[in-house]
Amino acid sequence: xxxGKPMSEKSLKLAYWYVTNKLLxxxxxxxxxIIVNALLAIYLIYLLVFNLYIYxxxxxxxxxxxxxxxxxxxxxxxxxxxxxxxxxxxxxxxNNENYDLMVEIxxxxxxxxxxxxYKFQVNDxxxxxxxxxxxxxxxxRLVDLSVPDGDLASRLDxxxxxxxxxxxxxxxxxxxxxxxIQNVEYVPASELGVGQELPVSRVLFTVYNNTAYNYxxxxxxxxxxxxxxxxxxxxxxxxxxxxxxxxxxxxTFFQSLPRITSVEVVPEVNILDDDVYLDF
Numbered sequence: 001x002x003x004g005k006p007m008s009e010k011s012l013k014l015a016y017w018y019v020t021n022k023l024l025x026x027x028x029x030x031x032x033x034i035i036v037n038a039l040l041a042i043y044l045i046y047l048l049v050f051n052l053y054i055y056x057x058x059x060x061x062x063x064x065x066x067x068x069x070x071x072x073x074x075x076x077x078x079x080x081x082x083x084x085x086x087x088x089x090x091x092x093x094x095n096n097e098n099y100d101l102m103v104e105i106x107x108x109x110x111x112x113x114x115x116x117x118y119k120f121q122v123n124d125x126x127x128x129x130x131x132x133x134x135x136x137x138x139x140x141r142l143v144d145l146s147v148p149d150g151d152l153a154s155r156l157d158x159x160x161x162x163x164x165x166x167x168x169x170x171x172x173x174x175x176x177x178x179x180x181i182q183n184v185e186y187v188p189a190s191e192l193g194v195g196q197e198l199p200v201s202r203v204l205f206t207v208y209n210n211t212a213y214n215y216x217x218x219x220x221x222x223x224x225x226x227x228x229x230x231x232x233x234x235x236x237x238x239x240x241x242x243x244x245x246x247x248x249x250x251x252t253f254f255q256s257l258p259r260i261t262s263v264e265v266v267p268e269v270n271i272l273d274d275d276v277y278l279d280f
Contacts, residue, residue: 082112082163085134090120090153093232096255099150100233101127106139111169113138113272116161120144123152129159133270136169140268141221143233166272176271179218180208183248186224186260199256205265206248207238214242214278215269222251223264232257240278 088104101120107113115133119126127144134140142156166172184205194200203222209215217237224232234251241247269276 082109082114082165085114085116085158085161087156087158090156091230092151092153093230094151094255095146095232098146098148099153101144101147101150101153102141102230102233103156104139104141105134105156107134107137109163110137111167112136112163112165113169113270114161114163115270115273117159118142119157119159120147120150120153121155121157122147122149123154126157133273135173135270135272136166141266143221143235145233145235164272169272172271176211176213177269178210179267180210181220181265181267182206182208184263184265186263188257188260199254201253201257201260203234203251203253203263203265204248205250205263206246207241207265207267208246209241209243212243214240216240216276216278217269219268220249220251221266221268223266224253224257224260225262225264226258226260228262231260242278 086106086108088106091102093100093102103120113133113135115131117129117131119129121127127147130142130144132142144150147153182205184203187202187204189198189200192200192202203224207218207220209218215238217239218241220236220238222234222236223230232253232255234253236249236251238247238249
């Protein structure tokens with residue numbers, strides 16, 4: 001009975017036939033599956049042999065290319081490593097009894113930036129260790145101010161150079177390195193009212209942060225020029241500089257200077273370092 005109804009004679013015969021032939025049906029199914037798998041294996045072997053025969057020349061070229069790539073891997077690896085920082089000549093500027101040191105460096109890598117420590121070799125000694133960075137493709141100046149016997153400086157010593165790759169630097173630069181320096185004014189000692197006995201002069205300017213980012217601090221390198229020659233340098237910090245904020249700053253020079261014809265102010269901040277940003 002099914003659901004309280006008696007089974008028909010046809011249903012009983014079909015059920016009896018299935019029960020008595022269940023083992024046979026299972027064997028037939030296994031044989032069919034074996035045959036299908038065998039046919040698939042034969043077909044795959046045929047395709048493999050056919051393709052190797054038809055495309056054997058292309059296949060050989062592919063193998064040769066793989067071998068060539070493996071042979072050139074050391075050279076490729078070296079070619080993809082960053083090139084060394086390029087270092088220019090040291091410029092020595094008198095600063096009363098001491099000297100200010102400045103050297104221009106360049107990063108030839110357009111997708112790599114570096115952090116590092118630097119010192120100047122003065123006679124047989126090294127100056128105090130300072131930290132800096134250089135952005136992809138950047139040319140910048142490193143300085144050390146008021147160094148005793150700085151006129152004996154012979155070379156720049158770079159150490160702990162750490163390279164990091166940044167493939168999207170151009171876009172980041174457009175967004176995060178937008179500072180304007182305006183209202184630059186050089187005030188010589190004669191206009192400061194301190195008299196000729198005190199060789200004090202001052203540079204006044206305004207820095208504008210035209211980015212959408214808040215910075216903890218921006219360094220600013222001030223270069224005084226006389227007839228296009230750099231005759232004095234100084235470096236100051238802006239302190240916190242928020243987005244779309246401007247700040248009036250000044251830098252004082254305490255040395256005798258020739259007639260100053262122009263002033264250059266260079267902002268410096270590592271936009272690829274997350275630690276330079278203030279929280280929103």
